[in-house]
Amino acid sequence: MNIAEIRHLSFAYNETKSVLHDVSFSLEEGKYYCLVGHNGSGKSTLAKCLMGLQSEFEGDIILFGLPLDRKNLFSIRSRIGIVFQNPDNQFVGSTVADDIAFGLENKRIPREKMQSIIDDFAAKTGMAEYLDREPSMLSGGQKQRVAIAGVLAMGPDLIIFDEATSMLDPKGKKEIIDLVHQLRKENPGLTILSITHDVEEAARADEVLVMNKGSILMQGKPEEVFSRIDDLKAIHLSAPFFYELRAALIERGLKIPEDIKTAEQLEEYLCR
Amino acid sequence: MNFALGKYVPYDTWVHRMDARAKLAATILFMVAVFFPMATWTMTLVAQGFLLLFVSFILASTKTRLRSILTSLKSLWVMVLFLLIIYVLVPKATNTLGVAWTWNGWTVYWDSFAEAARVIVRLVMMIMIAMALTSSTKPLDLTYALQWYLSPLKPLHFPVEEVAMTISIALRFIPTLLEDAMRVMRAQSSRGVDFAHGNLWKRITGLTSLIIPLFVSSFLRSEELANAMECRCYDPREKRTKYRKLHFRVSDIFLLLAMAVITAGIITISAMKIDFFALMGIVAL
Secondary structure, three states: OEEEEEEEEEEEOOOOOEEEEEEEEEEEOOOEEEEEEOOOOOHHHHHHHHOOOOOOOEEEEEEOOEEOOOOOHHHHHOOEEEEOOOOHHHOOOOOHHHHHHHHHHHOOOOHHHHHHHHHHHHHHOOOHHHOOOOHHHOOHHHHHHHHHHHHHHOOOOEEEEEOOOOOOOHHHHHHHHHHHHHHHHHOOOOEEEEEEOOHHHHHOOOEEEEEEOOEEEEEEOHHHHHHOHHHHHHOOOOOOHHHHHHHHHHHOOOOOOOOOOOHHHHHHHHHO | OOOOOOOOOOOOOHHHHOOHHHHHHHHHHHHHHHOOOOOOHHHHHHHHHHHHHHHHHHHHHOOOOHHHHHHHHHOHHHHHHHHHHHHHHOOOOOOOOOEEEEEOOEEEEHHHHHHHHHHHHHHHHHHHHHHHHHHHOOHHHHHHHHHHHHHHHHHHOOOHHHHHHHHHHHHHHHHHHHHHHHHHHHHHHHOOOOOOOOOHHHHHHHHHHHHHHHHHHHHHHHHHHHHHHHHOOOOOOOOOOOOOOOOOOHHHHHHHHHHHHHHHHHHHHHHOOOOHHHHOOOOOO
């Protein structure tokens, strides 16, 4: 089932600065999507449109079968969560527990039920020991995990990560990506749209969308998208290491079987 | 940076455990009590001495270190000097404590010193009680207490919850903005801006290179924060449930009553100009 249908979406901040042109795609329930593209390609604006933060768009955004408009905004928003780039600027509460509670308060969850929900999602994101901590005592990665816990506590069907790992150190980045994969295993119905610069993350996704200058250039499985290395190079994007290496080897006349899909398999094949 | 006053220190004492609303009310009652004048100097000494003992006991109970109390009182010496000069130069019409000394026809009364001391002791007590409150109460709990006291204004369309939310966000962002300020300062210093030397004008123009980037980054932060809040279904016009709840206990009522009795007693003694010593037949100053 498609949980999101975007049809002919265009958006411009003003007459001279058009950001999105005629973007159409759909998201299927339970899949992990990665949206890659250069700075200024319109990725974040697209996320803002999906969250209803930019309302003056043209075209249709249909989420969970409902068109995104003023009337449906609250019910749609309560089913989408978003994790932004800057860990500090989305930490609303004064402690970890308060921040996870923020969304619950907005959804008018009764107070008696909050504590167990907070404990549950703090444990799932590995923040159970930090419930009383203030944001200034947490690392960037920990703050992002709190943001994820806060989003999960609201029980969303779709989570958007808007470059959620780009301000983190490599360790924090890896932890967040591992957490996302773990969440997917636990909630098969959860759809994830990750906006990212990290092509290695995109290689692990179910589907990859490539954006350039406000349009969707390619959409497909990672192996399809990243095999088109020349098309990616034309818009100054690189493919994950495995695809780059495979292309370079093929260029030098090697024959690599179709069933080799990871760097490890390739290494084994080459050593044989 | 060291702000002794206004910094929460996470201990677990009976003062910490008290309800923030009770503490806020008790603090205000105490401040009222401090400001009531007594009929005679001896009575002033008794009343202020009693209050000083009381506030010292409370502050000691919060386990606030003596050193941090002294640091926050340090800046008072300017005030001491200023008050002394004023009171010595402008003596009151009636002086009961007598002449300290005369010099070239200029009379200095002991009352001037007593008067200055009284104001200083009052200020010290105010600072001490404020310290006791802020070091034992989380800023957020204070915000909730304030919200609770303002809630009767809600029918008058006073945005109580929005104000409380604004204050709690402001408090939450203080460390973040301080960090920002430090970063901008280091960045500008490394580009040759000197914040510590030069004449006043140079230092002020140096400061603009700190303030403007700080303003810009704060506005960017606030926009992103507003987006994040909106995405998590925040709507200030809608009703929200509350995660934090303050609990009024018997001990809170007890302390509040005790404080009310003390304040009422002080006000009565002050208003009726009661002098215990005269009642006992002792002539005091």
